[in-house]
Amino acid sequence: MPYLNKDAGSRDDGRIGSNNGGTRLDDTELIAPALYVIKSRAARRHYFPDGFFRPMTFDLILDLFVHRARGETVFVKQIIATSGLPQTSALRQIDRLEAFELVSRAPYDDDHRMIVLDLTEAGWATMRKFLQSITIDAEIADDVVI
Numbered sequence: 001m002p003y004l005n006k007d008a009g010s011r012d013d014g015r016i017g018s019n020n021g022g023t024r025l026d027d028t029e030l031i032a033p034a035l036y037v038i039k040s041r042a043a044r045r046h047y048f049p050d051g052f053f054r055p056m057t058f059d060l061i062l063d064l065f066v067h068r069a070r071g072e073t074v075f076v077k078q079i080i081a082t083s084g085l086p087q088t089s090a091l092r093q094i095d096r097l098e099a100f101e102l103v104s105r106a107p108y109d110d111d112h113r114m115i116v117l118d119l120t121e122a123g124w125a126t127m128r129k130f131l132q133s134i135t136i137d138a139e140i141a142d143d144v145v146i
Contacts, residue, residue: 027069030131034066037134056085057093061102064119065127076105076115102126 041059060083067074080090094117097103102123108114119127 025132025135027128030128030135031066031069033131033135034062034069034127037131038062038066056083056090057096059083060090060093061097061119061123061127064103064117065124065131068119068124073108074117075108076117079117097123 038059041062060079063079063082064074076091076094079094080087083090083093085093094103094105098105101120103117104120105115105117108116
């Protein structure tokens, strides 16, 4: 069940987030908006009850994006530990992302007992488009006077 969003980031209808001629950022410049989203999603845990925003699938893919943009290898065990989810729940979310062909798992070259988790090219492209769109939205919002 591959994830196909052919329209994401390709609209040119003048709406906010349409990516109609906005500034394109390189991968390292997309780390800051990704970290901002991670931080804001973590902050909401202080205001809302546990489980209010489950499942945390989006948090997992954001975390993977930041690690990949930094050139870091990520292991399944590491993602589970930082997710704040029970192991079975985290693995279920990873399975879900893998079913949408947004992430992939592979044995680590140096130690085949360890499993590397990474975004697929489709997952990478989808996250880049998403982060580009919210960055453009933020640029537009900065220009709005209330």
